Amino acid sequence: MTGNHWGYGKDDGPTIWHKNFPVAEGTRQSPIDIDPHQASHDPNLGPIVLNYDHCTSINISNNGHSVVVEFDDSDDRSVIQGGPLDNPYRLKQFHFHWGGKGCHGSEHTVEGQSYASELHLVHWNAVKYKSFGEAASSPDGLAVLGIFLDTGDDHRWLHMITDALYMVKFKSSVTDFKRFNPKCLLPSSLHYWTYPGSLTTPPLHESVTWIVLKEPITVSEKQLGKFRMLLFTGEEEDQRMRMENNFRPPQPLKGRKVRSSN
Template identity: 50%
Template sequence: MLRTLVLGRSLWKSSDFSVSVKQMWGTPRSHPLRPERRCSQGPCVQRNQTDTGHPLWKGPVCVPGGTRQSPINIRCRDSVYDPRLKPLMVSYAAESCLYVWNTGYFFQVEFDDSTEGSGISGGPLENHYRLKQLHLHWGAVDTWGSEHTVDDRAYPAELHLVHWDAARYRSYKEAVLGESGLAVIGVFLQLGAHHEPLQKLVEVLPEVKHKGAQVAMGPFQPSCLLPACRDYWTYPGSLTTPPLTESVTWIILKEPVQVARNQLASFRTLLFSAPGEEEKAMVNNYRPLQALMNRKVRSSFRPMEEGMRF
């Protein structure tokens, strides 16, 4: 694997995130309490409409009048089985992997999206969507960290694979702002067996410890991070980081993947801060739950046939 370390290079605009974090969510205790997660249905809807951000974000990041914000709490019994949903077709090219970098909010793996060679189709999608990047969200402890929840239960972490519709838009930036321009696969991570393919990413994390650090990678096959079962929920939503645009078709896989405790702990060795700044541990990098509003969550499987495994 080719590794070229580049420190101090930030590809994100400074207006997106602030390194001044007065207080991260959660209180440091011997038995930490899980930061409050807003529910996406019921009486808390009014409260959700103002709690849209994260302590790291600065400036106005709320989408005025937004009605399809993410993440949400998925209620299995309320999801609607849709037999018209097609199987999700995944075809990724390992050679399209470019590099890993610390965005100042999570670590992100970038892919070459200049051709149709790596992406997804089928499922709820009309076109082929090219893979742009993948990243993860996680908590301060193993009890929480996922952005989406299922029946009010959280997983320790959540993987997002971000794709864009090259049939309708000329670039990823255009797709971010366009209707149904993005498709994001969400995968829950749960504690269990060692995940050997994930270890390849874990091993490079020390080289991207600080915000802006970047390391080149050789071939990496992202499909190895997906579960064997491709049953999914889908709903119309938004990005969960600025600019929070409502351009995302979410595809949340029902089956989680197992990762070892030490692999998950390696995520928390990263920092929100750049070299020379006060060190801030990279934890709890998820957005609060948002109101479901009038949206329907559809499933590719019959909800009552199988229960979720935690």
């Protein structure tokens, strides 16, 4: 997505992203810390509706920063609508952020508390924009659904993803991943917080309507451990290159309002 090198290490991590991407210090950066007591209840916020009935997943890949599942977004077969959104947004991809062994790695936090991991389902406004790229740099171009992962019992569907991770261990590796419906990764309740924000990775475009679900899903430590077997690089075993702690810390709210659904 960008020519500038960036990562999550001491020399290329979130604290210095602003050098190559000045918008990192902008007015609507993500993630944020969500304070449920400060979030205003908005009676005009309806439920979000996820029409993921047609599984259009194409492949799974390691982009050197996370594991990504891509979708066919040429039509409206997989969309999110309702809630704060004016029209349907098409599902483009989903990816995860996670911590090191025994550490939390969610990007958003709730009252200062982080979760083990966070899943982001990225959608774009195909009604207004011709391509994902055009939408990604427009203020109302993207809608990202954030789901927290808490540790506990095995998640009965996550194994479909974790079982494929060995095939994308190295950076730039890609393999087919068809007929996966992300509906199986949703919690039972779709109550949410929403606010105007940004991509949490460079180029950090301030183009995202965030919809963060209040209820986490539960996954096991063993399942999370499989994500940590991925590598940030294309080289053979270098433990320092283990893919972990690939998250950006919360950014200042700068006067933005977080709204809460029913």
